[in-house]
Amino acid sequence: DTGTLPLAAIDIDGGTDIGAALATTDLIVVDDGAGGTNRKSTLARMVTLMAANLDDPTALAIALG
16 A cells, blocks of 8 residues: 555545635645645645736735735
8 A cells, every 4th residue: 555545536526515715724735746746735825826827916816805
């Protein structure tokens, strides 16, 4: 056993909704560089990524509160 689980084996459809608004401190799992190394990150990094790739990052900041 390598401690890995195929992505196809993960089923989140049956999971319970958190019932709250997402926050920048919430965690997500990402495959870092698509090389199989999974890492955790906060949603704050998503805000940074989107702001760097949008024509109007101020609009994103306003929309996200």
